[in-house]
Amino acid sequence: MRVRRVEKRHLAAAVGEEWVDPDRRPYVDGETAYVPVREGFFCDAEIPERRPYRGRPFQMVGDTAILHGERPTAEEVAAIVAWRRPACVLHLRTIDGVRRIPEAEVLYGEAHPVRHRENGLTYHLNPVEVMYAAGNLEERAHMGRIVRPGERVADMFAGIGYFTLPMAAAGARVHATEINPVSFGYLQENIRANRLSERVEAVCGDCRRHLTGVYERIVMGHFDAPSFLPDALSHAVPGTVIHLHAVGDATAAIWEALEATDYSATVDTRKVKKYGPHIWHVVHDVELL
Structure with missing residues (x-):
């Protein structure tokens, strides 16, 4: 493969060049990046073609590779290191409780805070301290596409800003609440890093105690969301759209909560990703009527 050598720190600028x-x-x-060169342009080196990676699936968050499922073997970890050269490899066993604290094992390198870029936004986090669901990429982008400028939105389980950042970047006014103080610290850092302080009001604590007034959109990005639905409905009006995340079908819980109100609703269900055998992470889009 024909390449040019570029300092790693200049890689982002180089990839937009004509060559x-x-x-x-x-x-x-x-610290060196080898950037592929188009035919007809100068190159300063040739390196062997890299064979496609066919090993254990993993996700990159910043410079850290994260694996799920069964604990990987030493050979699988070595293959990832050779292919992607991450600074750290983590095995994420589970996410614990309401505060979504990861239970993770370091398999290579040292765990550390990372800077992760996604859809034009910057997320700062330490993957052994707080959750980052890389598989929800399209859902985060979707939320940034559907909000309207000036819309008042409640993000009841904001975390480090998974949905808060894309919605605020699209022009929404977001009231973001997060109960985990560590996640909240990263949320504040990420709001500043993306220059969204004027559009986000962030509060640390139980969302049920901090919701105020009414919202045009309510995001419930936590698998315990069905039990919080009565609290969300008390801050909604006809026309409010609630995005309720769940493992499996939660429509029965939604209709049960609606029966205690004067609302009717339309409920549309979207699959986000596979959660387990025959089990899906879904989002129920509930528009109140």
């Missing part, structure tokens, strides 16, 4: 081959990925080794 870059957009169909091939740069290769980074230490």
Whole structure:
């Protein structure tokens, strides 16, 4: 493969150059990036073509590789290190409780705070301290697409800003609550890093105690969300849209909560990702009538 050597710190600027081959990925080794060159342009080196990675699936959050499911073997970890050269490899066993604290094992390198870029936004976090569901990428982008500028939104389980940031970046006024003080610290940092302080009011504590007034949209991005639905409904009006996340079908719980109010609703269900055998992480979009 024909390449040009570029300092790693200049890689982001280089990839937009005319000579870059957009169909091939740069290769980074230490502080040097080897950027593929299109035919007809100068190159200063040739390196062997990299064979496609066929090993254990993993997700990159910043410079950290994260694996789920069964504990990976030493050979699987070595393959990931050789292929992607992460600074750290983590095995994420589970996410615990309302505060969504990861139970993770470091398999390579050292756990550390990372800077993760996604859909034009910056997320700061330490993957052993707080949850980051890389598989929810499209759902986060979706929320940024559907909000309207100036819309008042409640993000009841804001975490580090998974949905708060894309919605605020799209022009919504977001009231973000998070009960985990560590996640809340990263939420504040991420609001500042993305220059969204004027559009986000962030509060640390139980969302049920901090909701105020009424909202045009309410995001309930936690699998315990069905039990919080009566609290959300008390801050809604006809036309409010509630995005309720659940493991499996929670429509029965939604209709039960609605029966205690004067609302009717339309309920649409979207699949986000597979959660387990025959089990899906879904979002119920509930529009109150």
